[in-house]
Amino acid sequence: MDNWHKWAELLERVREANPLVHHITNVVVTNFTANGLLALGASPVMAYAKEEVAEMAKLAGALVLNIGTLNATEVEAMLMAGRAANEAGVPVIFDPVGAGATSYRTETARYIAEQIKLAAVRGNAAEIANMIGEPWMIKGVDAGQGSGDVVALAKRAAAKLGTVVAITGKEDVVTDGQATYLIRNGHPLLTKVTGTGCLLTSVVGAFAAVEPDVVKAAVAALAYYGVAAEQAAAEAEKHGPGSFQAAFLDALARIGVDDVKRDGRVEQR
Numbered sequence: 001m002d003n004w005h006k007w008a009e010l011l012e013r014v015r016e017a018n019p020l021v022h023h024i025t026n027v028v029v030t031n032f033t034a035n036g037l038l039a040l041g042a043s044p045v046m047a048y049a050k051e052e053v054a055e056m057a058k059l060a061g062a063l064v065l066n067i068g069t070l071n072a073t074e075v076e077a078m079l080m081a082g083r084a085a086n087e088a089g090v091p092v093i094f095d096p097v098g099a100g101a102t103s104y105r106t107e108t109a110r111y112i113a114e115q116i117k118l119a120a121v122r123g124n125a126a127e128i129a130n131m132i133g134e135p136w137m138i139k140g141v142d143a144g145q146g147s148g149d150v151v152a153l154a155k156r157a158a159a160k161l162g163t164v165v166a167i168t169g170k171e172d173v174v175t176d177g178q179a180t181y182l183i184r185n186g187h188p189l190l191t192k193v194t195g196t197g198c199l200l201t202s203v204v205g206a207f208a209a210v211e212p213d214v215v216k217a218a219v220a221a222l223a224y225y226g227v228a229a230e231q232a233a234a235e236a237e238k239h240g241p242g243s244f245q246a247a248f249l250d251a252l253a254r255i256g257v258d259d260v261k262r263d264g265r266v267e268q269r
């Protein structure tokens with residue numbers, strides 16, 4: 001049995017604990033994220049007001065910050081929530097949506113990573129590269145994973161940001177700069193439903209709420225998520241993205257530790 005088979009059991013711990021996950025996220029993915037966390041067996045809450053974010057973050061098992069539709073008021077609230085979470089020892093998971101697309105996004109992503117102690121950052125290769133000043137876009141187009149060594153990028157990012165980094169795409173990488181894992185699950189239909197990256201960041205948050213070793217939490221979360229997507233695609237691929245979205249929520253709720261252990265493709269690097 002590989003190490004990570006034991007970590008797959010964190011799925012059960014999440015379902016037993018039903019952790020509260022406080023989100024300050026984007027307007028596109030709010031409903032899908034809440035439904036995805038409910039399907040997993042966690043307890044989502046979205047709270048944005050400066051008057052309440054610190055209190056909510058301290059109550060939560062994890063705080064997820066996502067800059068997908070950022071504005072100045074929301075960024076202030078993220079910093080307040082992040083500081084409160086840091087004081088209370090609540091893990092903060094960050095999704096740098098669109099870092100590199102505009103300078104506002106890039107600068108905000110970097111500022112949040114400087115100001116807040118992050119337990120993990122989850123993004124695609126372009127976002128993570130841009131966060132650490134390694135432009136990945138070619139003429140405004142995400143150059144994709146083929147344009148570079150994603151494992152090496154993830155390690156540089158973990159060292160520079162001082163946090164666990166998860167880079168997702170066709171293959172996913174998780175590293176804290178020392179231990180590095182590759183997860184080869186998932187399905188291309190995930191790229192045809194908006195918010196699958198954002199929901200994944202929140203799922204990492206739910207796992208981090210029950211496991212302080214964030215590498216373990218992130219590997220378990222990504223394997224679970226990818227295996228659920230494969231089962232959903234097997235049912236819904238013939239219909240298309242709408243059916244896949246529903247089948248994916250069903251699979252997130254249905255699959256168990258045994259499915260993840262059987263179908264997970266995790267490899268240490």
Ligand SMILES: Nc1ncnc2c1ncn2[C@@H]1O[C@H](COP(=O)(O)OP(=O)(O)OP(=O)(O)O)[C@@H](O)[C@H]1O
Pocket residue numbers: 097123124168169170171172185186187188190191194195196197198199200225226
């Ligand atoms: N070509 C692919 N084949 C299989 N799985 C994929 C593929 N591309 C992405 N995924 C999976 O999709 C999920 C979301 O990752 P992705 O890298 O697309 O996030 P993102 O770019 O942040 O997405 P979003 O559009 O939601 O912001 C992950 O579980 C990842 O493994």
Ligand SMILES: Cc1ncsc1CCO
Pocket residue numbers: 026028029068069097194195197198
């Ligand atoms: C489409 C879109 N635009 C800003 S955030 C978002 C959802 C994917 O993160």
Ligand SMILES: [Mg+2]
Pocket residue numbers: 095097098123124197198
């Ligand atoms: Mg994203």
